[in-house]
Amino acid sequence: VHNNPVVTLLDYGAGNVRSVRNAIRSLGFDIKDVQSPKDILNAERLIFPGVGAFAAAMDVLTQKGMAEALCTYIKNDRPFLGICLGLQLLFESSEENGPVNGLGLIPGVVGRFDSSNGLRVPHIGWNALQLMKNSEILNTIRNNHVYFVHSYRAMPSDDNKDWVSSTCNYGDNFIASVRRGNVHAVQFHPEKSGGTMLLFLADLYVDIICINLLITLTMNETDAGLSVLRRFLYPKSFSTKVLEVGNASKLAKRVIACLDVRTNDEGDLVVTKGDQYDVRENTKENEVRNLGKPVDLAGKYYRDGADEISFLNITGFRDFPLGDLPMLQVLRYTSERVFVPLTVGGGIRDFTDGSGRYYSSLEVASEYFRSGADKVSIGSDAVYAAEEYIRSGVKTGKSSIEQISRVYGNQAVVVSIDPRRVFLKNPDDVDFKTVRVSNPGPNGEEYAWYQCTVNGGREDRQIGAYELAKAVEELGAGEIMLNCIDCDGQGKGFEIDLIRLISDAVNIPVIASSGAGKVEHFSEVFKKTNASAALAAGIFHREELGIGSVKKHLSNEGIEVRLTPY
Numbered sequence: 001v002h003n004n005p006v007v008t009l010l011d012y013g014a015g016n017v018r019s020v021r022n023a024i025r026s027l028g029f030d031i032k033d034v035q036s037p038k039d040i041l042n043a044e045r046l047i048f049p050g051v052g053a054f055a056a057a058m059d060v061l062t063q064k065g066m067a068e069a070l071c072t073y074i075k076n077d078r079p080f081l082g083i084c085l086g087l088q089l090l091f092e093s094s095e096e097n098g099p100v101n102g103l104g105l106i107p108g109v110v111g112r113f114d115s116s117n118g119l120r121v122p123h124i125g126w127n128a129l130q131l132m133k134n135s136e137i138l139n140t141i142r143n144n145h146v147y148f149v150h151s152y153r154a155m156p157s158d159d160n161k162d163w164v165s166s167t168c169n170y171g172d173n174f175i176a177s178v179r180r181g182n183v184h185a186v187q188f189h190p191e192k193s194g195g196t197m198l199l200f201l202a203d204l205y206v207d208i209i210c211i212n213l214l215i216t217l218t219m220n221e222t223d224a225g226l227s228v229l230r231r232f233l234y235p236k237s238f239s240t241k242v243l244e245v246g247n248a249s250k251l252a253k254r255v256i257a258c259l260d261v262r263t264n265d266e267g268d269l270v271v272t273k274g275d276q277y278d279v280r281e282n283t284k285e286n287e288v289r290n291l292g293k294p295v296d297l298a299g300k301y302y303r304d305g306a307d308e309i310s311f312l313n314i315t316g317f318r319d320f321p322l323g324d325l326p327m328l329q330v331l332r333y334t335s336e337r338v339f340v341p342l343t344v345g346g347g348i349r350d351f352t353d354g355s356g357r358y359y360s361s362l363e364v365a366s367e368y369f370r371s372g373a374d375k376v377s378i379g380s381d382a383v384y385a386a387e388e389y390i391r392s393g394v395k396t397g398k399s400s401i402e403q404i405s406r407v408y409g410n411q412a413v414v415v416s417i418d419p420r421r422v423f424l425k426n427p428d429d430v431d432f433k434t435v436r437v438s439n440p441g442p443n444g445e446e447y448a449w450y451q452c453t454v455n456g457g458r459e460d461r462q463i464g465a466y467e468l469a470k471a472v473e474e475l476g477a478g479e480i481m482l483n484c485i486d487c488d489g490q491g492k493g494f495e496i497d498l499i500r501l502i503s504d505a506v507n508i509p510v511i512a513s514s515g516a517g518k519v520e521h522f523s524e525v526f527k528k529t530n531a532s533a534a535l536a537a538g539i540f541h542r543e544e545l546g547i548g549s550v551k552k553h554l555s556n557e558g559i560e561v562r563l564t565p566y
């Protein structure tokens with residue numbers, strides 16, 4: 001029996017680093033948490049997954065004396081891997097709520113992406129890298145896509161060219177990774193960039209150390225994300241291969257699998273699926289449709305190449321989500337096995353429980369994040385917040401969107417819109433934004449507006465999807481999941497008119513949802529609208545279509561997607 005090797009983790013408590021922990025453990029390492037600057041100086045290998053805002057991170061590091069220890073550790077060329085903000089903090093300063101000074105180890109200023117030309121910010125999704133020099137930990141990335149989520153980035157210059165090991169193209173060519181000696185940092189998230197779990201590597205590692213065998217493990221390196229961590233953690237185990245230079249890529253369109261989850265009449269948590277939001281079977285018993293177990297299905301979609309998995313707790317609006325322990329357990333188990341982003345929604349709002357204890361929406365979201373979610377999705381509560389904001393014109397800072405995005409960043413807040421199409425003869429009949437529809441209504445109506453609903457489509461509200469989308473973007477939402485009740489579960493294609501309307505109206509990414517029935521529906525939505533991602537549920541659950549075949553079709557149609565080699 002031998003102990004697992006240990007990696008030191010610098011988690012300064014500003015957010016969720018559960019995914020990084022899960023990824024490290026899946027590679028056979030134990031984690032030692034940094035408690036004091038001494039732990040940094042004594043680390044054999046240090047991973048720094050920066051989360052939250054730049055200024056807050058620098059404050060904590062400085063107050064705890066960790067900034068100085070980090071600088072010493074890095075200047076001594078000790079093995080270091082910074083992730084996301086863990087890369088940005090190495091630079092001189094950042095414009096995020098600033099200027100704010102950073103650790104000053106790399107020349108350059110971290111600035112915001114320029115969205116004035118319609119570039120969607122945050123940069124969320126999968127891009128390939130342009131490798132600039134041998135960085136060892138990236139040597140098997142090739143053209144594989146890796147997952148980014150950020151609004152700020154550092155730019156390459158003559159002053160920092162010794163450091164830059166890869167760039168990525170989004171708006172401009174920004175720095176995707178740096179490397180000098182044993183010091184590495186990446187702007188993307190290796191722990192969310194896919195990969196296979198190789199638990200047996202822990203044993204191999206010990207064997208390699210003991211009998212000094214030279215074993216080349218490159219045959220296992222078909223994955224982008226975990227291979228980066230693996231190469232950092234097991235540096236001596238890999239042959240130094242000749243660098244294969246990746247091509248710069250466009251941001252890939254994402255394919256997302258969605259699992260609507262609820263407790264059935266027997267009390268089991270099941271994946272269900274509605275027909276226009278009706279999830280009960282058309283039988284005498286009228287039971288909740290049961291399409292499988294949430295953790296199993298999420299694992300299957302991950303292996304099939306889903307770029308993201310969404311869980312929607314569809315009865316969350318009436319139950320208290322933190323009372324739903326099985327749902328939290330589902331998230332925990334899933335995040336141990338699935339290394340792409342996880343979104344969870346349902347019931348995120350301020351809540352007072354039976355004993356009079358008050359929970360803010362931020363507390364509810366925090367519990368989801370702690371359990372393994374990367375993003376939360378807000379439905380009903382976002383509608384109320386937008387209505388209030390439009391009515392008063394004032395941002396109170398108290399809505400769930402504002403509270404959660406302030407602490408976890410905009411990219412962690414998705415707003416799920418559940419609109420119903422209302423046909424109109426005359427576009428002036430309503431005060432809401434209308435569209436001229438591609439297919440006229442049953443009475444020849446040529447126009448429609450998209451009316452928002454709450455409580456899983458049970459209640460109509462006096463606000464349109466367009467007005468809602470604009471308002472929630474201003475309140476701080478980082479992404480929109482755009483459903484359409486009329487199309488849900490119908491398999492007849494996405495509601496193109498709606499998706500075009502919303503994806504042209506906002507500068508944040510829009511996920512097209514509801515209605516996918518065949519591969520052509522996915523290429524249609526990407527060709528005819530500016531959607532960043534397409535989400536489907538029923539066709540995947542019923543195994544009518546595999547995620548792999550959707551990706552292949554999109555690629556054949558010239559649409560950039562992440563193709564998974566595993």
Ligand code: 1PR
Nearest residue numbers: 274277314317346347379380416456489514515536537538
């Ligand atoms: O209002 O914050 O509690 O959030 C509730 C969440 O649960 C919302 O995101 C809402 O969309 C979702 N929801 C509530 N009731 C239902 C239902 O079906 N009865 N599901 C529901 C919504 C829609 C999509 C679906 C796509 C793709 N499901 O998520 O997965 O339409 O389906 P398809 O590919 O089979 O057509 P809150």
